[in-house]
Amino acid sequence: MDGSMNLARKSDGPAPLAISPKLELGAYESLWLEQGATFKTLAERFARDPSAMPSDFVPLGSAMSAANEVFAKLKKSGVHQFGIRINHAGDYPVKLRDARHPVEMLYYQGAWELTETRSIAVVGSRKATEEGKQRAARIAKGLVERDFTVVSGLAEGIDRAAHAAAFACGGRTIAVIGTPIGTFYPRENRELQERIAAEQLVISQVPVLRYGKQAPQQNRLFFPERNVTMSALTEGTVIVEAGETSGTLTQARAAIHQGRKLFILDSCFTRGDLTWPKRFEAEGAVRVKTMDDIWSALN
């Protein structure tokens, strides 16, 4: 069953299980091209065979040609420097395994070291109110003042406000995006994404080839899915504002499931039209009136 063990017997080199980043990148992208592949189906596959690598499931030639295609595509979109993180290799954060369907591989641009800092996610609606954006900025500033890294999803609205505020006060910020690296959504975020990639850290779990081959409608699913990873990367998530059906609530559910802190701003509770704040409060979320409510909940 375990392909990697077979490999171990055949090889007589110093480390039969050594991981070729290019091969695994290509193999992982190939797995994503299979009909019906989702984070769930892939995670289930690796859960059944926990020591397996993507290349155990994909012919060498397909993996290498997929990898070449990815490199060409990224280069064309202006990505000249990027890295990957792979389960079982060094520098892959064990905390990502707390996700229900953990990712085996992800892409990044910038300094991966930022994932080793204390961090909190600040997220919320794309169609945010002015007050909401100001609140997001205040939270981000407060986090930076305590040397926390501000993590968000680089969407318009709350996310953008959080990243921008972290920059404005000289702090660290990580963007966990819902598109492949080198792809910008919305387009207006291009400059900010490029700046975060160059000076801070952009992370994407979105498979490059699959994204390029399927309809925008299907690609939209990558947005809520990246919220799960964002939660797993951080100590907690602050929800600034979100509607009843907002994708942000995916991150709220993930935080609770992963045992991360979930913070909900008081202003969400005082809006009479929302039922989710109370629901998550009953599940352990912290209602935040001042920054002190965040600090006292953190270890």
Next chain:
Amino acid sequence: MTVRFRTIDESIVGDHYHLREDDVCLYLLEFTSRQGYSFSKANQLIANLKKKPTASAAELEYKRAAINMCAQGLRDALDPDWLARATLVPIPGSKAAGHPHYDDRMGSVARLIRPGQDVRPLVRQTVSLTASHEAEEGARASVTDLIEAYEIDETLAAPAPKAIGILDDVLTAGAHYRAMHTLLSRRFPGVPITGLFIARRVFAA
């Protein structure tokens, strides 16, 4: 640090411009070449490992811990059957034996990997150089300089090794590895050589 090695494959070999495409090099960790990330685990490990032998007793305790961690990481990632027939050759530190900063840290790591491991400093440095991580870019020793500064220690050459692992802490441009490889493959033609590194440096942008 129970992690698998990664190989310097064709997609990243360009980060280490002295390496050749057919060099077989393995590494455990990556760290970003930029000021300001000294907090990172890989950076801390390497900084502790590189502490000078003249440092305070407290600092040398960190060095010892780092040596242990590196040995453990290598032990977990290397195939025991390969280790049993391999000769580990530590890259000589920048200072020659006898210099107050002479540091056999990679020799210490290698000897801790496995009791009775064949560890031989087959390549020795005849003159002291400025450490790469302390040298200005451009002032670093070239592969040619290093080949001139290195010599095979013939007193250790027998029996001839069957497989060689060149051991170093950080892979930067790859000049030291390439120089070592040149000397060792000349002296022991046909013996497979692998580079084993704790970490490689990467660029953020």
